Amino acid sequence: MSKHGDGQIGVVAGLVRSAFLVNAVYAESSREYGITSQQGQLLCVLMAQPYGMGELGAMLGLAKSSVTGLVDRTERNGLVRREPDLQDTRAVRVALTPQGSKLAEEFYADTCRRIEKLPAGLSADERDTLASLLGRIVMDNKVPAVFMELDKGTSSARRQ
Amino acid sequence: MSKHGDGQIGVVAGLVRSAFLVNAVYAESSREYGITSQQGQLLCVLMAQPYGMGELGAMLGLAKSSVTGLVDRTERNGLVRREPDLQDTRAVRVALTPQGSKLAEEFYADTCRRIEKLPAGLSADERDTLASLLGRIVMDNKVPAVFMELDKGTSSARRQ
DNA sequence: GCCCGATAGTTCGTGTCACGAATCACGGCT
């Protein structure tokens, strides 16, 4: 029952294809805001708080030199800023500029809106179930906080 | 109940972070097979059947010139081949070479194995539920078949 | 106080990737 044959696909394909979908949304959204998806991702990470280069590399899964380049380009666009770390002269804190902060808010909100549309065909209960299952996968696999949590609930928990 | 506050995250964050996870798996898997994730994705698409350049662009969401480049590099690696389209002299069919086919099988199987490990903390029933929900999202949003379907079942139907 | 290994970041060179604009060549219609 509920095997295959009908339109049913497996977990693996489901995960891969939904990831593909999310990537596409991210790319499209970034493009509209005049940034690349990598820079968009960087901005989203920095919305929570400033981070050092090493931390960023760990969170984004990038080599140090890649982070340097990414921050370079984003800094050139005026969206982030390197601030000296007061505790450690070697280290650097990467933080959003006011402009970057503004753009990040808008980009983040817009991207959320688009992603939220993906499961439009699901009922509120189903979305909750999905959120719960994905949440466990994410927790189990210790995904870094590459994407902030909305303060407001998903579909249930609509108020407060 | 089961709102937030505990480790619960929203659908949006769940989708984004699980996508991040899948991307990481794809990247790591590709790397081990000496290819890039884009080339790996191309191979996976071509496992089903040969495609024209235009079709590939549509499936992968790439501009035509991007496809030309990707196929160029992959061809240079001996994994795919451009064959003339018998119906249309202008057109080209991109197909796997024997070597590419072999690598694609291995890469695909290995990647599947890794992705399947992601929801290891979920019961068989939960995996089925997840597959079903993701399947509907994928269907509703008309995701191209960027990833083949396993002939064998998902988590239920594991035996036989 | 000095030395030395570990740590934080940058620089540099290379290759991949994606794109738009321009171009070429053929298909198919009128």
Add this chain to the structure above:
DNA sequence: AGCCGTGATTCGTGACACGAACTATCGGGC
């Protein structure tokens, strides 16, 4: 035959990612 749409390539540009080599500081041991 003449034209326009389509399939694909070329070219130039910029972003991205990486490893290796390098600089500068930190921190612990002596």
